[in-house]
Amino acid sequence: MKTLLSGFLLFAFFFANGQEPCPIIPTPTVYKVIQGEYDLNETLSIARNEMPQNVYNFLEKELESQFEIALQAGGEQSNLRFLKIRNVPEGSYSINVGNEVVVTYSSDESCLHAVISLLQMIHGEHELWMIRKSFVNDSPKFGWRGLHLDVSRHFFSVDEVKRFIDLMTFYKFNTFHWHLTDDQGWRIEIKKYPELTTIGAYRDSTVIGHYGDSPRKYEHQKYGGYYSQEEVKDVVAYAAERYITVVPEIEMPGHSRAALAAYPEYSCTGEENPVPGLWGIFDDIYCSKEESINFMKDILSEVLTLFPSEYIHIGGDEAPKTRWKTCKDCQKVIKENGLKDEHELQSHFIRQIDSYLTEKGRKLIGWDEILEGGLSPNAAVMSWRGEKGGIEAAKQGHNVVMSPTTYCYFDYYQSGHSIEPLAIGGYLPLEKVYKFNPVPSELSVEEAGYILGGQANLWTEYIPDMDHLEYMTYPRALAISQSLWCTQKPSYERFLESYLAYHETFLARNNVNFSRSIHLPEMVIERTDLGINVGFAGATKSAEFDAEVSSWLINEYYSGAVGTGDDNRIFIGREPDGNTVNYSFKIGADMFEDTFMYSLKANADIGIPIELLTPPHPKYDHNGSLNLVDGIEGSMPWKGSEWLGFREPKIEMILDLETVKEVNGVKIGFMDNNGSWIYLPETVIVEASSDKKSWREVNGSDVNESTDDGDFSCSFNVETRYLKITIGAMELIPEGLDGAGNMPWTFIDEIELIYAEK
């Protein structure tokens, strides 16, 4: 038995096109290099001219702390010269690095943007810092470049919030969406209602592990905190110095258990309930009676004095109508106002808040549920459940901020590796974030004008502290900054070059606990004619692999280069019917001390063509239909990439066996994870055909009768080329179960055909 290890360079594409990577992220509109470097000395003379004091302070502090370079006031012959110019597009700046550095800018804000770019252009090492001679011209594409932070589920101190804002500044975000209230804690002092914080800011326990775990476990410890109004003002001013607008979110009518723990009289039942230590959606929400609306207006009147932002976020998401349906006050409002149902009642609620905010000269923004039952006249929509809500709102002529879960939920996993810390679920690797485009293709040019921009959200159910928050945010925030800033976004590969060449160093220098997940070797599987190709990708500079192949026939070791290029891929062919071969690979990556094990099982259907007549949900569509026959079984805990997720009552697909064969059954893996609204299907029908036209059913079973741990299997005996599988899910999750009233998810992996042993 031989074991061979070999090292090699993965980064074949690094600098492959001959162009140097651009050091600035988000990538500027123009970046042109000229021959040579501009050397920076320990002191740099600067002609400030009209440069704003706060921007100067920022530059001075960063030069000192990152590079130990001091600024010295100089005349017009200075090394570094700032010039404010008129008659150029709003928001633009340019940097000319030749024998001196000349920065021109059009506004105070763009002066800061120029400074940030300049700082990113510095490379080299201590006392040998330099800037590539070059020309930069730049301006942002979207006006809303946001990051959101939920401080309710877990609390972050003022200093931590400022640090979050500092890091946002480096990537030219301009909107900080501060999610200040939710079920699990009220975080902002409201003078008229002191108990919002004395009671509402604290919970007695917090669920440990995943929400979907059964049984659930709790840590019984008081947890909480809040910001005084003085602290809020301090944060708002701190952000303003960096041209970042803070948009507060005060959730209504749902996600309001913390407030109702303090003031139960504003609920429908008046019942006293504690601040919950569990995540999810709760039935108790604000009542729609006048007293509750006035309570909200009182709160907002104080909020408005603290936040000068044009937009005020009022939540509006995930508000079950259970209580409203049986509440006499709510029913009275419905009747008196001639409303059709509880959805219109929610609209009525939001409309009153909308006119209140409009009166005060502000604008309302809410999650896309505010569309249900009719959008209030001045409201803007933040589209999170995909792009649909945003598209609808833009078509109705309302402003929109795009934040679909598919690309923007940074509480999802960034790799499928076991080293990832527990997350809510989902799979959002860097490359997928990079695909985000705030403007859906369905919109006309005019409608696209309503898209203000986009943002990534950091919901913190599973993010308990700052280190973890940075891990989830970086580097994904860099990827989204590209989608929000760049007029013409470069390819992902070009972005990755810039990131690897400059920004990991930058993040490390600033002690950011950024995720190294893109350096983890990742198994890349592609379909081929007679099986699959397996390669290992990952932005790792060098790696080794060692593959063990074992079956009843062979038992030997392979070794080779890691990579996804033609030479570095391993072909795994289909086995004879009834036969299975296990492959395992051991991969080392230089960023990690560990080696990582990967395995897959090859059989007669590995990589066979499958036509998905029902497309998977874009959130859970990793590798498309190949995912179902790639030899890797979906596992738990679930990190999103091994399973295909559907949210349709009927899921249909056709398997092509490529020749007519005798098949004796089929096995399908389903996930059963009700806490995440993932349910086993109700029916599975298998049909056979030799021409894909006429089908005959070969089973007809109720799935619950033949599943074992979520796996469904059935036996039959057919000679066939095609098999059609039709999976029937529940239409809606019934009362009493997790996610009641919503459409369930169906998660599938893997599909295996059963053959008689020959």
Ligand code: TNX
């Ligand atoms: C949905 S996004 C929520 C939040 C959760 C988040 C977790 C939205 C408007 N509501 O309450 O924290 O999912 O991903």
